[in-house]
Amino acid sequence: MTDKVEVKADKKDLTLVCFSGDFDKVLAAFVMATGAAATNRKVTIFFTFWGLNVLKKDYGRKALGKGILAKAFNFLMGGRNKLPLSRLNFGGISPYLMTGMMKKHNVATLPELIEAAHALGVRLVACEMALHILELERKDLIEEVEDVVGVATFLNESENAHIVFV
Amino acid sequence: MEFLDITSETCPMTFVKVKLKLAKMDKGQELEVILNEGEPLQNVPASCEEQGYQVLSIEEVGGGKHRIIIQK
Numbered sequence: 626m627t628d629k630v631e632v633k634a635d636k637k638d639l640t641l642v643c644f645s646g647d648f649d650k651v652l653a654a655f656v657m658a659t660g661a662a663a664t665n666r667k668v669t670i671f672f673t674f675w676g677l678n679v680l681k682k683d684y685g686r687k688a689l690g691k692g693i694l695a696k697a698f699n700f701l702m703g704g705r706n707k708l709p710l711s712r713l714n715f716g717g718i719s720p721y722l723m724t725g726m727m728k729k730h731n732v733a734t735l736p737e738l739i740e741a742a743h744a745l746g747v748r749l750v751a752c753e754m755a756l757h758i759l760e761l762e763r764k765d766l767i768e769e770v771e772d773v774v775g776v777a778t779f780l781n782e783s784e785n786a787h788i789v790f791v
Numbered sequence: 792m793e794f795l796d797i798t799s800e801t802c803p804m805t806f807v808k809v810k811l812k813l814a815k816m817d818k819g820q821e822l823e824v825i826l827n828e829g830e831p832l833q834n835v836p837a838s839c840e841e842q843g844y845q846v847l848s849i850e851e852v853g854g855g856k857h858r859i860i861i862q863k
Binding site (some may be wrong): 656662731745 | 810838842
C-alpha cells in the first residue's frame with residue numbers, strides 16, 4: 626500500500642492533535658483519520674507529547690536522547706508497541722489482549738491503520754517543542770513523518786479545518 | 792474487472808480498502824465490490840461518486856449482501 630491517493634479537497638479538512646500516547650486513544654485518532662481520508666477529506670495528525678511515542682522508529686523501548694532524564698523517559702514511554710491502555714492496562718498486557726480481540730472481530734489493528742493512513746495520504750507531523758523536551762531528533766522518527774512543525778504552523782495550516790484533540 | 796469483498800471488514804477499513812483499490816486502477820476500469828447493508832452500503836457508493844467515479848449498478852445478492860459495480 627505505497628501508492629498515495631489523491632485527496633479531493635471539496636470537504637472541510639480534519640486536523641487531529643494526538644497528544645495522548647494511550648493505545649485506545651491513538652486507535653481512535655487513526656480510525657477518524659483513515660475514515661476521513663477515505664471519504665475524501667484532507668487529514669493531518671499533529672503528534673505532540675505522549676503522542677510522539679507512536680512515531681518513534683523503535684517500536685519497543687529505547688533510551689533515546691542525551692540526558693539521563695530524557696533517556697529514562699524515552700525508555701519508560703517506549704514506542705508504538707508499548708502504548709498502554711488508558712484504563713485496565715494490567716502492566717502492559719491489555720494492549721496485546723485488545724489487539725487479539727480486534728483481530729478476532731476483523732477490526733483493523735493499529736499498525737494496519739497507520740499503514741492505511743500513510744497510503745491514504747494522511748499527513749503526519751511532529752511537534753517541535755515536544756521533540757526538544759524529550760531530546761528526540763527527526764532521525765528517531767519513522768520515515769512517514771512529513772514534517773516537524775511548531776504550533777503556529779499547525780494552526781495556520783488548520784485555519785479552515787476541524788480540529789480534534791485526542 | 793477488479794474484485795473486492797469487504798463483507799468481513801469493519802469501519803473504517805471498508806471504505807479505506809475500496810479507496811486504495813480504486814487508486815491503483817486505471818481510469819475506465821471497473822471494480823466489483825461485495826459489501827454489507829447498513830453503513831458500507833450507505834457510504835461506499837456515495838464516497839466513490841464524490842471522487843468522480845461512476846456507480847454503474849447496485850444489486851442485492853442475498854443475506855444482506857450487495858454487489859456494486861464502480862467505474863473509475
